[in-house]
Amino acid sequence: MNSAGPTVWFAAASLMVCAAAPGILSGRAQQQPTFRSEINAVVVDASVRDRSRRAVTNLRPADFVVIDNGVPQDVDNVSYGKLPIDVTVALDVSYSVTGVVLERLRRAVGQLMRELRREDRLKLILFNMHVTRIVDFTTDADAVDRAIRTATAGGATALLDAISTALVSASAPDRRQLIVFFTDGNDSISVTAPDTLTMVAQRTRGTLTFVMPSLINRRPASSATSGASRQVSLRPLAPVLSAIAAETGGTVLPVDEGTDLAGAFTRVLDDFRSAYVLYYNPRGVDRGGYHRLEVRVKREGATVQARRGYWF
């Protein structure tokens, strides 16, 4: 890890958007000069729920407890629902996803697009063994709809490679990053190992959520290569995905054949949107290396979902 200077730090400690206050972040086309003087600011997304899984609102900085590598930190500021969101939707179009599911996905993504606010954007990635961005960040719902109609299912699955690529992809630092994967959780040919993916998750800042169908219309293989792929797709990676999602503050949302996919995608977006963004300047901890994070709130019965650490 290079720790030569503030700019380098910001580039390397990629998981965090750093700013002194949310007001500084908005409306800046060129962000780096802004952060050069704010090198120690760390930003953490934190979703707070009560016992009924309802979002807890109206929390102040003093309501949060943030522990960075075991050292309690003072939260300087919080914001709630103010930052624009970049949503990356990655759809598994390998052999195991049928045309029927693809159509449901198309509708679900269309619904998700409509749920976005004016300042929010959506990017669409399709993956089987290839990881292909078919629409870059956009607010154009029609473009997304047209693109997803061109998708056809087939081939093997490079799920871990797709996750890694989605996490590493450049994103604007003044926007929150939500990455939603729709996948059956199988991987047959990724070159990325789970431990490598953990490293990537720790060094990037997107929040990963997986929408995982359990038994949605698995399609049998129909071609030579997909037949071989079926043979090697023997181990679902659900435990690995759960761990990666938790590392980034995200979750795994299982769905079944009767699940309204559009509703599921909307729920993922709502949960992400209802998270707080905490800002603090780390004190009393070494700067370099991995920082394990723990975030709590001083409310009885409330639970916090936040990423588990970041790389400095």
Place this chain on the structure above:
Amino acid sequence: MARVIARFGLVASLTLLQGQRPPANPQQTFRAGTDVVMVDVSVKSGDRVVTGLGPEDFVLTDNGVRQRIESVESTAVPIDLTLVIDLSGNPDRPWTRRIDHSKVVADVQREVQEVTSILRPTDRIRLLAIDQYVQQIWPLQQVPATPIPRVEFDGLASVFDTLAAALIRPVEPARRHVVIARTKGVDTISAIDARALRGIAERSDALFHLVIMENALGADAALSGFQSNLIGLVEATNRSWLPHQRRLVSSGPPYQLLSDGIAVRSAVETAGGGWHQARAFSVPSLTGTFRETFESFRQGHMLRYTPQGVTRSGWHTIAVTVPRSRGYTVRARRGYGIEDSAPAPAPTVPAVPKTLADLTLAYEAGAFQSVATALRQIADPQRLMRDFEEEGNPWPAAPRREAGFAIELAEPGVFSPRAETRDQALRLLNRFTRLIRQPLGPDVFERQWYYTVLTLLQGTINPPALEAFADLALARFPDEPRFLLARAIAADQRSTTAGASRVAATGSSQTALETVRRQYEALIGMPAVAAEARVRLAWLLHRIGRHDDALARLDEVDVEPLDGSLRYLQHLFSGHVMNALGRPDDATVAYRAARAIAPDAQSAQVALMNGLLARGDRAGAETVAEVIQRQRSTDFDPWWMYWQGQYRLYGQAMARIREMGR
């Protein structure tokens, strides 16, 4: 011996003319009726071989029409000698069962050595033995230094089958094929009869000599039978109790020719060879017969003519004389046959073959790619395979083509998601493992066929099926490195419960991995597969945490420049190993090297992206991520095919099979 250089008939004869002047298009060359016939002629005056004769000395008639002899050439070309020895029954001491195998082998070895001592360095020899099965003790080779391995003897007699196997061998360009066979003249188990053998001999290009030793061993057998049946002192050993003996000569003096013997002798003489039978107490020896034949052949004449004034197709009776000296004995082939040469009208090949009839038609026409593409799109390969098996070989005269077509049909089947379809495809292939066997032992086609099937099955990642076929292949070709590699890959596939991902290694038992490791280690000593064995061994060592050993193996890899896949994997794996050894800078260098080999392959890009991020080069990682997402789709990524073993070579292997089946 006559050689008919014709499009039809003695197909093997084409090779000679090709050797002299390779035609650009053999079919065109022979279609115009310019068939050339070559006849080997031996002329003797008493026991003296007459040499130095010219075209004007000979009179040759073809179906009674005198022909113009275009040239008389020396026959001092290299010969391929096929020796056939009869080991059926007890070849040594028929009055006792105390048969000493080592003595039988030693006797055969000694006798064959006497023959080989006559051969020239350019000559070659193969050795067949008559017993219950046709045995090829030596394939065709230069004078062998290796000792004769174990032979089977004292079994039933497959005389006709073995002689047929000896005669059907095609003659190579600029060589002559001489068959010298010694038999007791008793056949008990052949599938063909003497008349079929005669038909084969008439169409063979071999100079065929047969040595009959019936009288000598017949006496032994009689003694044996007498002792066992009347005195009861010892047990009978000859197979006189067997039903349906087909004898060439009668079992006692004066050893007259029987009907089968007449047919075979006719075959021998038609082919221009000789019938050597014991007279009184004189038994012709193998060595003596060959010496005589060799000398006669070496000093003989080869007459060349283009048939004129005769109908092309059908049987041609030829007669050769030397008119100016009626005391000469002239030995030459008595005829040859040409089948009807009228070419059948070319059938119309369908653009998109769908039915079995369409597919076979297209395949026969050489539209291999259309057939392969169509087969991959057919929804029910099971039905197609069933039809193929029920309807039989569409090309009875081209069994190799049929065997190749069977692989084409099986390909979509082995990849089918339906278990019953996969099973049927495997059964089809399994059936052909028997059909492609040559009676004399494994040949080049069988080796290539197995190789092709094994490359295909590696692609299915079905270790049990791959292992089963690898075992079959190794039973035929025990030392073939590619088959040993296939078996190692099967074990490797089996050892990874999840197959492709590195996460799979956690599910492998140490025992299984150790087994695979040993197999790869053994292959490193075999140059043909050493590079691939090293790469695969390195990956296995990396998976089990032996990173230093893995790196050493990768550093040893010396990959042929053309095998980009292996070179790619070598660099990709080096990168992974470097990362594991805490050398991220070296890892990114390795990943870049892999990317340089296959710029469109995704795996090296992803590995490089991850590696750059691990080094703290986030900007670099983002750049690569952008490239990955925008990259045009390509299915070429050696890593994606890693667990499919040598399936990457299936296309090449299949192309070779198609070529061999033409």
